[in-house]
Amino acid sequence: MTTIQPALADELREQALRMGFSLAGIARPDASAHISFYRDWIEEGRHGEMAYLSRPDSVSRRADLDTALENVRSVLVVAHEYFVEDPIGVPMDPSRAVIARYARGDDYHDVIKEKLTALAQWLGERTDRDLSARAYVDTGPILERDLAQRAGLGWFGKNTMLINPKRGSYFFVGVLLLDVELPPDEPFVEDRCGTCHACLDACPTGALLGRDETGAPTIDAPRCISYLTIELRGVIPRELRPLIGNRVYGCDICQEVCPFTLKFSEVTGEPAYSPRTELDGPPLIELGERLLSLSGKGFLREFAASPVTRAGRKGMLRNVCVALGNWGSEEAIPTLASALADAAPLVRGHAAWALGQVGSSAALEVLSSRFEEESDLFVLEEIGLALGK
Ligand code: SF4
Ligand code: SF4
Structure with a gap:
């Protein structure tokens, strides 16, 4: 274990912002507070056909970051924004296809992983030590958004998205596990949704179920258009087909109506996320x-x-x-x-x-x-x- 002065945490956050991330925070690598909720969610079968989420090794590693990186001491959590405007006429024109915003450009995994790897290299050079680090962008068995909440990046909205009060929710979350001791940020504990229920009202399939007794937002994933159009390999239930409208890959409706995205979303500066013509409301x-x-x-x-x-x-x-x-x-x-x-x-x-x-x-x-x-x-x-x- 190596202990380094707290000022390094500020430098690391600043470097992350310079590299194009819009938010950066640090969390302790403790077992996830939401892991019991996650286990319940799996046991109730709410993950639908996403079998990889229920594999025992996947569940246990989500609880213990040490198995992902030996001697992990801190977790840097970053947000990378992907908001793009809809082309004119979309989504209202039923003859045009709507693709979720995050999927109109290039795949984000490589983009973010490359930046996180560069960030780890910068930190290694800055501290002049042989650093152990591991980057995850929802490919690894890590509850990234849970870590993001613990790193102070935002709260879980009733639409299940992580929402930042100044940036909305159109961002990917990436994490960098580090064997460097850094002072953590304060977790974001407030529920800023308040009495709002715009996302629940707008969801075409009624997939959003509100908060459970612990305050966690719940979703019936097999009813969600994102699940039906992306994860489901088989037949889309007949009764749900009319509710999907012209959405052919994913769904942004519960983000589009959220007052925080309406107020704060800005078009991404990341060229890789610019829409490809063939996926921009074709x-x-x-x-x-x-x-x-x-x-x-x-x-x-x-x-x-x-x-x-x-x-x-x-x-x-x-x-x-x-x-x-x-x-x-x-x-x-x-x-x-x-x-x-x-x-x-x-x-x-x-x-x-x-x-x-x-x-x-x-x-x-x-x-x-x-x-x-x-x-x-x-x-x-x-x-x-x-x-x-
Ligand atoms: S993504 Fe669409 S279908 Fe899924 S919960 Fe949000 S509004 Fe409902
Ligand atoms: S639409 Fe309202 S209830 Fe839903 S996530 Fe946004 S603020 Fe929360």
């Missing part, structure tokens, strides 16, 4: 046709280094079909007809539902023709329901 038909023309591997190549690769080609096409169904325009029929002939039953089934939503005689004709040659039971069921059989 026409649904254009996006659908593009995805249909790609193989699974081709999709990964075409969208390399974009967060949307997490959903995969099938997942993205499934989501686009749902959004086309919610648009309900006859203009979508040719794209949906192609999707109804896709190799993946998941895509065909959601295309069938969408054609049923369009509901015109031309759409029903496409469904009837496919019914004759379809052999997959799920797709047959969707076609049958769409045709009212």
Whole structure:
């Protein structure tokens, strides 16, 4: 263990801000106060299909940072902002696809990890010692946002996001575990949501459940559009499809209505987070046709280094079909007809539902023709329901 003067903590925070982070704080590496809540959340199955969150090693390492870095003494927590404006017409135009803001540019993991690694190098040079450090950006088994609250960066809003009273919530959190003893910041203990419930009222699927008896915000993850369009690998429950609207990857609604983001969000200065044209409110038909023309591997190549690769080609096409169904325009029929002939039953089934939503005689004709040659039971069921059989 090495003890270093407290002034170093100020220098480290300042250096983090110079490197483009908008917030920086220091937390003690104690076991997470929220780990029991996390365990309850897992036991209640609120994590849906995100099985990696419930693995025993993952849960225990979330409680003990020592297993992530031997002799960890301090944790630097940083916030990196990603807010970008919506393009004109989005999200109101139902013929355009909405992608969550954080996913319109390049993947943030590499961007933040690179900065944290540079920061660790700076600290090693500054202290002239062989530093042990480890950077995490939600890839590691660490409850980053919990550490951020303990480092004074903000509180957990009723929308489950970490909110800073002067910056809102459009930021990623990264942590740097250090074997250097640094004085911690005061945790952010106040709940600044007060009587506000704008996010609960605005959530289209009713996924936000308010605070539990301990004051922690709770979410029914399997109802959340972010989960349904990104993490869920299979069929989107029928009753939830109409509630998804034109959101094809993630959802920002509960942040968009929050008074703190409305007041304080500023467009990010990070070039890597600038929206790619093809992910900045593209026409649904254009996006659908593009995805249909790609193989699974081709999709990964075409969208390399974009967060949307997490959903995969099938997942993205499934989501686009749902959004086309919610648009309900006859203009979508040719794209949906192609999707109804896709190799993946998941895509065909959601295309069938969408054609049923369009509901015109031309759409029903496409469904009837496919019914004759379809052999997959799920797709047959969707076609049958769409045709009212
Ligand atoms: S991300 Fe969207 S669906 Fe999920 S809780 Fe927030 S508003 Fe609801
Ligand atoms: S919208 Fe209101 S209740 Fe929801 S997180 Fe923001 S301040 Fe809290």
